[in-house]
Amino acid sequence: MASYILALDQGTTSSRAIVFDRAGQIAAKAQHPFPQIYPQAGWVEHDPMTIWDTERLAAAEAIRELPEGSIAGIGVTNQRETTIVWDKATGQPVYNAIVWQCRRTAELCEELKRQGLEERIVSTTGLLIDAYFSGTKIRWILDNVPGARQRAERGELLFGTVETWLIWKLTGQHVTDYSNASRTMLFDIHRLCWDEELCRLLQIPACMLPRPVENSAVYGTVQPGIPGLETLAGVPVCAAAGDQQAALFGQACFHPGEAKNTYGTGCFTLMNVGAEPVRSRAGLVSSVAWSVGGRTTYALEGSVFNGGSTIQWLRDELRLVDSAPECDRLAESVESSGGVVVVPAFTGMGAPYWDMYARGAILGITRGTGRAHIARAVLECIAYQVTDLMLAMRQDAGCDITALRADGGASVSDILMQMQADLLRIPVDRPAMVETTAFGAASLAGLACGLWRDTEELAALRRSQRVFLPQRPQADCDDEYRLWKKAVSRACHWAE
C-alpha cells in the first residue's frame, strides 16, 4: 500500500531525497553534493542539468529498497530565488542557474531604487529591492544571453525557480507555488498573482512565467521513462514550498507568533504572522508561508548571510579549529569571550541592517585574547544576529514571541543554543527529527494525498529533543548584546 511520502530537498550545496513514513520518521535518504560555479567575484551559478541529475539520482537511491507502489506522493522543496530560464521545446537551459547569493544585479537594483520603485515593490511583493531576489536575475539573462529576449517574447522560453524546474522535469507542468513566487519581486502577495506592471517595468514577458499554485495540491504525475525513477511513473507531485517556508511548516509553526530559525550556512528566521501579511518597519520581508485549501498564511522573514559559515571560516581560513565540534569545545573552555566581538560581515550585512558595504571585524582584542575567546565570539555572533532578527520581529508583529524552534546544521551545538536562549530570554526548542525542511514538504504532500488529515495531526508528530531555557543573568546578556550593536556600527559602511 502507498504509505510513504518522498520529499525532494534541493539545497544550495546538495540535492537530497528523504522518504518519510506515516509516523513522520525517516525510512530512507540519499544526498548528492554538486559543484558551485564562481565565474567572477560575487557571482554564483549552478548547472541546471546537474541540479536535476543529482536530485534524480538522490530520489532513485532513496526509493531503491522500497517495494514498488509504496510512494503515495512527492513534495518538492528548494533553495529559493535561484533563477533558471530554458527552452520550452528542447528543455535546454539558455544559461546557468543564477544562484540566490549572486550579486551581479546589484547595480540594476540601485537603478530601480533611483527610479523610486522601492515603495511600489515593498507594498506589492513584501520584499525590498535586492539582488537576492529573482526578478533582476531573469532580466539579466534576457539582457545578456544573445537572442534570449526575442525568444522569450515569442513564447519560446520558460522561467522557473528550482521547484518549477524540477516539477517541469518530473511532470511536464509549468507551475510555481506561492511561497517560491513570493521571492521573485514580481508576485503580488496580496492578490496571489503576478504583477503585470512590475513585469513590464522589469521588462520580463509574462508568457515565460509559471502558473502560481497552492502549496498542497496535485500539480501533475511523474512521467514514465525517467531514468532511475521508472517505478514512480504516475505518482502525484502534490506539494512544493521554498525551503525556509517548508522548515516553518515542518517545525509545526502553525499558529501566529510561532517562529523558527534555521542555523545553516546562513540563518533564516521566519515567524507565522497569520492570514494577513505584516508590513515590516524594521528591515524584515514578508512572504507567503503557505496556502492550503484556499487559506493563505503569511510569514515575516529575516535572513542573515553568514551564520555557520563563520565557523567554517574559523576552520578553513584562520585554521583555529579542525572542526565545528572543536569550535564548541574550545568555546566551552572559557567563561566568556573576554570582551571580543566578531562581526561576520564577509558579504555585507543582511537583515535587519541591509548594508552591502559592511565588512567583517574582530573587535575588543587584548594581550590576553586567545583562540578560545575568538571561538566563543564566533558562536556568539551567530546568536546575536538571530537576536537582531527576533527583536525586529517582535517590533513588527507587536506581539511577544514565546519560543524559538531551532534547526539546521549548527543547531546541534548545545553551547550555541544556550547562548540563544540566554539572549532572547525564551525557550529554544530543538526537535528530535532535524530534517524539518524535507518534512515540511512531505507534510504538505501528505495532506494533499490523504496520508495526514490536518495540521493538528502533524503537530502531534513533532517531538522536542531538548529545550534550552535562559540561565545566565539578563543584565549580563543585555550588556554583551549592547557591545555587539556597538561593534556592528563600527563594521557598517566600511567598504563605501
Ligand SMILES: Nc1ncnc2c1ncn2[C@@H]1O[C@H](COP(=O)(O)OP(=O)(O)O)[C@@H](O)[C@H]1O
Ligand atoms: N557541531 C557543530 N557546532 C556548530 N556548528 C556546526 C556543527 N556542525 C555543523 N555546524 C555548522 O552547520 C553549518 C551547515 O549547516 P547545514 O544546515 O547543513 O547548511 P546548509 O543547508 O546551509 O548548507 C556549517 O556552516 C557548520 O559550520
Ligand SMILES: O=P(O)(O)OC[C@H](O)CO
Ligand atoms: O539551500 P539553503 O538551505 O542554503 O537555503 C537557501 C535559501 O532558500 C535562500 O533564500
